[in-house]
Amino acid sequence: MRTALIALRRDRGALALSFILPIGFFTIFAVIFGGRHDTMPKVSLLVVDEDHSATSQSLIRGLEREGSLSVKARPAPKQGVEQPEYTAATAEAAVKAGVASVALIVPHGFGENPISFGGANGPTIQLLKDSSDMVAPQVIAGLLQKVAMTSMPDVMAEQGSKYMDEYAGGFTPEQKKRIDAGLEALRRRDSAENSAQPTAPADPNRADPNRGMPIPVTTRDVVGENKNNGMVSYYAAAVSVMFLLFTASSAGGTLLDEAENGTLDRVLSSRVTMGTLMAGKLCYCVLLAFSQLVVMFVWAWLVFKVDLISHIPGFVVIGLSTAFAVGALGMLLASICRTRAQLGPLSTLVILTMSSIGGSMFPRYFMPEAIQKVGLLTINAWAIDGFTKIFWRDEPVSHLWPQVAVLLGVGVALFAIARRLARRWVYS
Amino acid sequence: MASAPAVSIPSSLLPLQIEGLVKRFGEVTAVNGITLELKSGECLGLLGPNGAGKTTLIRSIVGRIVPDAGTVSIFGERADSSAARMALGWVPQELALYWALTCRENLESFGQFHGLRRAALKSAVEWCLDWAALTDRAQEPVKNLSGGMRRRLNMAAGLIHRPQVILMDEPTVGVDPQARNRIFEMIEKLSGEGISMIYTTHYMEEAERLCDRIAIIDHGRIIALGTRDELVRNAFASRSEVLARFTNADAAVAAWVKERGGILENGIARFTIVHATEIAELLDAAAKAGHELADISLRKPNLESVFLHLTGRELRD
Numbered sequence: 001m002r003t004a005l006i007a008l009r010r011d012r013g014a015l016a017l018s019f020i021l022p023i024g025f026f027t028i029f030a031v032i033f034g035g036r037h038d039t040m041p042k043v044s045l046l047v048v049d050e051d052h053s054a055t056s057q058s059l060i061r062g063l064e065r066e067g068s069l070s071v072k073a074r075p076a077p078k079q080g081v082e083q084p085e086y087t088a089a090t091a092e093a094a095v096k097a098g099v100a101s102v103a104l105i106v107p108h109g110f111g112e113n114p115i116s117f118g119g120a121n122g123p124t125i126q127l128l129k130d131s132s133d134m135v136a137p138q139v140i141a142g143l144l145q146k147v148a149m150t151s152m153p154d155v156m157a158e159q160g161s162k163y164m165d166e167y168a169g170g171f172t173p174e175q176k177k178r179i180d181a182g183l184e185a186l187r188r189r190d191s192a193e194n195s196a197q198p199t200a201p202a203d204p205n206r207a208d209p210n211r212g213m214p215i216p217v218t219t220r221d222v223v224g225e226n227k228n229n230g231m232v233s234y235y236a237a238a239v240s241v242m243f244l245l246f247t248a249s250s251a252g253g254t255l256l257d258e259a260e261n262g263t264l265d266r267v268l269s270s271r272v273t274m275g276t277l278m279a280g281k282l283c284y285c286v287l288l289a290f291s292q293l294v295v296m297f298v299w300a301w302l303v304f305k306v307d308l309i310s311h312i313p314g315f316v317v318i319g320l321s322t323a324f325a326v327g328a329l330g331m332l333l334a335s336i337c338r339t340r341a342q343l344g345p346l347s348t349l350v351i352l353t354m355s356s357i358g359g360s361m362f363p364r365y366f367m368p369e370a371i372q373k374v375g376l377l378t379i380n381a382w383a384i385d386g387f388t389k390i391f392w393r394d395e396p397v398s399h400l401w402p403q404v405a406v407l408l409g410v411g412v413a414l415f416a417i418a419r420r421l422a423r424r425w426v427y428s
Numbered sequence: 429m430a431s432a433p434a435v436s437i438p439s440s441l442l443p444l445q446i447e448g449l450v451k452r453f454g455e456v457t458a459v460n461g462i463t464l465e466l467k468s469g470e471c472l473g474l475l476g477p478n479g480a481g482k483t484t485l486i487r488s489i490v491g492r493i494v495p496d497a498g499t500v501s502i503f504g505e506r507a508d509s510s511a512a513r514m515a516l517g518w519v520p521q522e523l524a525l526y527w528a529l530t531c532r533e534n535l536e537s538f539g540q541f542h543g544l545r546r547a548a549l550k551s552a553v554e555w556c557l558d559w560a561a562l563t564d565r566a567q568e569p570v571k572n573l574s575g576g577m578r579r580r581l582n583m584a585a586g587l588i589h590r591p592q593v594i595l596m597d598e599p600t601v602g603v604d605p606q607a608r609n610r611i612f613e614m615i616e617k618l619s620g621e622g623i624s625m626i627y628t629t630h631y632m633e634e635a636e637r638l639c640d641r642i643a644i645i646d647h648g649r650i651i652a653l654g655t656r657d658e659l660v661r662n663a664f665a666s667r668s669e670v671l672a673r674f675t676n677a678d679a680a681v682a683a684w685v686k687e688r689g690g691i692l693e694n695g696i697a698r699f700t701i702v703h704a705t706e707i708a709e710l711l712d713a714a715a716k717a718g719h720e721l722a723d724i725s726l727r728k729p730n731l732e733s734v735f736l737h738l739t740g741r742e743l744r745d
Contacts, residue, residue: 261522261523261524261525261527262520262522262523262524263524263525263526265487265492265520265524266518266520266524266538266585266586267538267541268492269490269491269492269513269516269518270513270538270541270542270543270589271510271513271514271541271542271543272541
C-alpha cells in the first residue's frame with residue numbers, strides 16, 4: 001500500500017485526475033439533471049394558423065403564454081429579412097429537418113366547432129411530430145388540452161351552450177335518443193376498458209388520443225413514420241461514437257508506449273519523420289474507428305433492423321468524418337500526456353464529458369439549452385446529428401455538409417495541435 | 429556481407445567526424461567539447477564509467493539529441509541528412525523492439541522505416557536473422573525470446589538497412605557470459621567485413637577484445653585516445669603495477685599509500701614501479717610502518733589501470 005501511495009503521489013498528473021475526474025463528471029450530471037428550472041429546455045413548437053379565427057388566435061396566444069413552450073409561427077429572420085409564416089407544408093419540412101420536434105396545424109373551420117368531447121365533428125388540429133423525440137409531442141398534446149380549457153373560456157361557454165342546445169334543449173324524443181346513444185357508447189367503452197385492463201394493459205400509443213379531450217387532435221409522424229426501430233439508430237450512433245473515442249485514445253497511446261520503450265527513438269533515427277509517423281498513426285486510428293462503426297451498424301442492421309443497406313453512402317461519409325475527428329483527438333490526448341498513466345484518467349475525463357454533453361448517453365434535447373449549446377463543442381454531437389440525418393430523417397448525403405465540415409475541420413485542427421506538441425519527441 | 433550495402437559512399441571521406449561537440453542538461457555538461465574521428469573499417473571503443481557521457485555522445489551522433497555546440501558529419505554529410513541516416517546504424521542500449529511482433533516482423537518493420545521494400549527487404553531480413561542466429565526463431569514473438577536473443581535481435585534491427593557506420597551502445601548490458609561471447613562473434617564478423625563501428629562499454633575486456641582504438645571518456649571529455657598498447661604505454665611507459673592488499677586498510681594505511689605515491693581503492697593499494705627491486709623496498713617500508721600485508725602481486729598495467737591512473741577512480745564506479 002505504501003509503495004502504491006508513493007507512486008501515485010509522485011505522478012502528479014494521475015493524482016490530480018484521480019480526484020478531478022469524479023468531481024468533474026458529477027458536476028456535469030448535476031448541471032444537466034439537477035439544474036434550476038429556468039435552465040430547463042423549452043419545447044420548440046411550430047404553429048400554422050390556417051383558420052385565422054378569434055378561437056384559433058386565442059388558442060395560439062394561450063400556447064405562447066406557456067413558459068415551457070417556445071412557439072414559432074415563422075422561421076427566424078434571414079439577414080434581417082422577416083420570413084413568411086409557416087404553412088402546413090413548410091412546417092412539415094421544418095420538422096423533418098429537425099428545426100422542431102412538433103408542429104401544430106390549426107385547420108380552416110376549426111373556430112366554428114373547436115370542441116368535441118369524445119369525437120371529431122369538424123376539422124381537427126393536426127399534430128406533426130418527429131417520433132425520435134419521445135417527450136415533446138406528449139408535452140404539447142397535454143398542454144394543448146390545458147390551454148383549450150384555460151385560454152378560451154368564452155369559447156368553452158359558447159360551445160357548452162351549443163351542446164346543451166343541441167343535446168338537451170327540450171329533450172325531444174330525437175334528442176333523448178341521441179343522448180341515450182351517447183351514454184350507451186360511453187358505457188360500452190368503459191365496460192370494454194374495465195374488462196381488458198387486467199390481461200392487456202392499454203398501449204398508450206394505440207389508444208385514441210382524443211378520448212375525453214375537449215380539442216380533437218390528429219397526430220402524424222412525419223419523421224420515422226415507416227420505421228420500427230425507434231431510438232435504435234440513434235443509440236447505435238451515440239454509443240459507437242463514445243467507444244470510438246476510447247478506441248482512438250487507446251490507439252493514440254501507442255505513441256506513448258513507443259516513446260517509453262525506445263522504439264520511437266529508433267524509428268525517428270530512420271527515414272521516418274515525426275510528421276510521417278503521426279500521419280501513419282492517425283490512419284491507423286481512423287481505420288480502427290471506422291471498422292468499429294461498421295461492426296456496430298452491421299450488428300444494428302442484423303439484429304435491430306436498422307436500415308443500413310439503403311444508407312451506405314451517407315454512412316460511409318459521416319462514418320469516415322467521425323473516425324477522422326476521433327482519431328485526431330486520440331493523437332492529441334496522447335501528445336498532451338507524458339505517460340500512459342496520465343493518458344488513462346485524462347482520456348476518461350474528456351471522453352465521458354464529451355459523451356455526456358454531446359448526446360452519447362442521452363439525447364441532447366433532454367438537456368438545458370445552455371448545455372445543448374456547449375454540446376456543440378463536442379465531436380459526439382456533430383457525429384450523432386450526422387447519423388440521425390442519414391438514418392432517421394433519410395436526408396441525402398449532400399445535406400451532411402455542415403456535420404462533415406465541422407468534423408473534418410475539428411480533426412485537422414486537433415491533429416495540427418497534436419503534431420505541434422509532439423515536437424518534444426523529435427529531439428531531446 | 430551477403431548482399432551489397434544500401435548506399436554507396438565515397439571511400440575518401442571519413443565515416444564519422446565529430447568536432448567540438450557540447451551538450452548540457454541544465455547545470456550538467458554531459459558532453460564537453462569532444463572531437464573525434466572514426467576511420468574506415470575501424471572499431472573505436474568508447475570506454476568509460478556509467479554517466480561518463482557515452483550514450484549522450486552516441487545519441488548526438490544519431491541525431492536524437494541536439495547538441496549545444498559542435499558538428500557531426502557522416503561521410504562528409506550532416507548527421508541529420510537523409511544520406512547520413514541511411515549510412516548510419518544505431519543499436520540503442522535499451523531493447524527498442526515491438527514486443528508483440530515476431531523477430532521477422534520486427535526486422536521487416538524497421539527495414540520499411542529505412543525505406544527497404546520487396547526483394548531488398550526480404551534479403552536484408554534473411555541476412556539479419558542469419559547474422560543474429562535467429563533464423564529458427566523468426567516466427568517467435570519478442571516477448572517469448574531469452575534475454576540474449578532479444579539483445580541479438582536488437583542489434584540486428586539496427587543493421588537492417590545495411591549501414592556502413594554502426595553505433596553500438598553497450599550491446600551486452602544484462603547479458604550472461606555465454607550470450608556475450610556470441611555477441612562478440614557477431615561484432616567481429618562485422619569488423620571482418622570492413623564496417624566502421626563505435627562501440628561503447630564500461631567493460632575493459634570488451635574494449636580490449638573488440639576495438640582497434642579506444643577513447644577513454646570521463647565527465648564528458650575524452651581523456652585518452654589510442655590503441656590499447658598506446659594508452660598503457662602513455663600512462664605507464666615501461667612501468668609495472670604492484671597490487672598490495674593490507675589486512676587492515678585503515679586511515680593510517682591510506683595516508684601511507686598516498687605518501688608512497690600509490691592509490692588505495694577498495695582496500696587494495698596500487699603502486700607503479702620501474703624495476704622489480706622496488707617491490708622489496710615497498711615490503712620493507714610497509715613492515716617498518718607497521719602495516720601488515722595480506723598479499724602482494726605484480727602485473728602489467730591494463731586499461732583499467734590506465735583509467736585509474738588518469739582519473740583516480742575505478743572504471744566500474
